[in-house]
Amino acid sequence: MSWLRALKDTARSAVTVERTRLEPLVAARAAVGLALVIGAGLVFLGPGAAASSAFGAFQAAIATFQRSWRPRPVLALASGVTLAVSTFVGYLVGASHTAAFLALLAVWTFLAGLAWAAGPTAGIIASGNVAIMLVTVTLPTSVAQAAGHAAMIAAGGVVQALLIVLFPIRRWGSQRDALADALAAEADYARRLRHEPRAAFDPQPLMTARAAATLTPRQARRRPAELHGARGLAERIRPVLASLADPAVGVPAEGPARDRVRELLAAAGTALDAAARAIRHGEEVRLPGPALGVLRAPDTGELLTGAPRRAALRLAALLDDVLETAAPGSGRTASPEDSLVRPTLPRLVPLALRAVRAELRSDSPILRHAVRLSAVSSAGYVIGHALPFGHAYWAPMASVMVMRPDFGQTYSRAVARFAGTLAGVALATGVVQLLQPGRYLSGLLAVVSAFLMYTLMRTGYAVSQVFVSAYVVFLLGMGGTRWDQTVPDRVALTLVGGVLAMVGYALYPAWETPRLRTRLADWTAADGRYAAAVLRRYADPSGARRAEVREALLAVRATRIAWREAVARAAGEPVRHRGLSRDAAERAGDALARLGRDAMILEAHLPDRDAPPVPGAAALAEALAGSAERAAREIRERRVPDWEPVRAALAACAAAGHPVFLEGAGQLVTDLDRLSAALES
Incomplete structure (x- = not known):
């Protein structure tokens, strides 16, 4: 796919509105938590503290909407506490030294990029916290105030967690x-x-x-x-x-x-x-x-x-x-x-660190994303200060929010964020000019914008950005900042941040296309291990191999899904296929899917534990396991696998007298030949 075609496709996907099941009650609960925090902050502590606590409650609620199976209160608390720590440390470092804050930003964004190794939810929460931190560190004016603002941010997360506990909606x-x-x-x-x-x-x-x-x-x-x-x-x-x-x-x-x-x-x-x-x-x-x-x-x-x-x-x-x-x-x-x-959060820490260490290699997409994110956010911060605008943090904030480990999401989110920002600031500007809201009305409008964002955030990134932009305008207006001081800066610097993100990926990419053969090899090896584990059950019906078969089946599913996701990402990348065309990939994937299915059917007809062993099944299992591992190496080296040892072992089973076994094993060999035929094209 050419660069022009790839850019057109990502731009089109960026503004697509998805049809999804909305959850207005959950959105209303999150908005109520935000309203409580803003109201209490305005009444008792003033607009600055109210804005800080609002950002904490806002980000904590976003964390609870992520696709995670952990309890929602835990996600809200984790988001609020980590954002509070980031804000306090950021203020301490950046209060008097811009260069020191730039170094901290580089380290913080690098760690946020590595957080994707622990899963998408951790990566999204870490990126969001860094982006919000860029705003919240500008609100305090002293160390004591910074500590107070950090406490208010954490309190925002606590409020959202308490509301989830006290008012559960569709539990489980x-x-x-x-x-x-x-x-x-x-x-x-x-x-x-x-x-x-x-x-x-x-x-x-x-x-x-x-x-x-x-x-848990x-x-x-x-x-x-x-x-x-x-x-x-x-x-x-x-x-x-x-x-x-x-x-x-x-x-x-x-x-x-x-x-x-x-x-x-x-x-x-x-x-x-x-x-x-x-x-x-x-x-x-x-x-x-x-x-x-x-x-x-x-x-x-x-x-x-x-x-x-x-x-x-x-x-x-x-x-x-x-x-x-x-x-x-x-x-x-x-x-x-x-x-x-599932491990609890304290026990998850060593597992996450182990996952991060596994990604510290030159060909890791996660490591490349972390390096890219750190470099782009630092460049955005420097450029934002050099340009004749205020609010220089909006450029790195835009970059951090749109960048993802893969090409398609990064480019589509960059387009969506700019389009959503334009629409959102235009909407907020019209409302401000029409109503001339004061402090409390601005807070109310911010809550309404957040509610609409929570409600519609799963319909598309561009749609959510419309209301995020309006939310920020109203929230900063609550503190006395006029719209004409924020809107032009935000639009221009959002464009700068989005362009930097796109250029960063182009200069230091992590293309999926060259890794397709590795993904296919992994799937081939997993399929071979699963089929061999099933055949061993025929060779030894009384043996305790059920766990082996189950683990092999789960590995097949994981590698198959990884292959499918890789093919989908590669389809939108502006690079050549490098040895595995789209047609060959489709036919090879179909052959391996058939292989897994035929092994599954053999598993469905396993003999009883007291049945006699099927003659030749053990030799066929070992031949298949060895050939699959060898085939995985050959696929990575761009060679076509040969399955002659498997065919010879199957021929030796001809007198087994087990029709289901013989038919199923024959189907396995046919599937393997289909795989080789696909790779020859």
């Missing part, structure tokens, strides 16, 4: 949505399998549900009963659905048995949708009678026999468990594999 809502989305995705998958027996399934909803089910010990004690166990059942339903529908190991493509399978899949979709609806809204499960009747008689006489009949019976039993678990107050307890423990 994000966890309910994640689990319901996973069940609904499987319902859609079941319906698609009726007409496309080898349909693909996106594992992202299951991965999201797993992340949502990973809780305190959360685990308070989790509603209907959120226990259903995710583990959903994990086990997916391979059963695939194996029931696949003609290779199930019923023929047409005939009475296939019609019965279609009925079962339709009933499964209805049951999963009913469970998803009940979990999402915390209500009783309502399953239509016809679907219930189909599930109670899954085999219908002699229509289904052998492996399809076992899959149908297994599906009916799993769906019955899901429906029972989804009922509020079901009393079901989590299975061992559903008990996922």
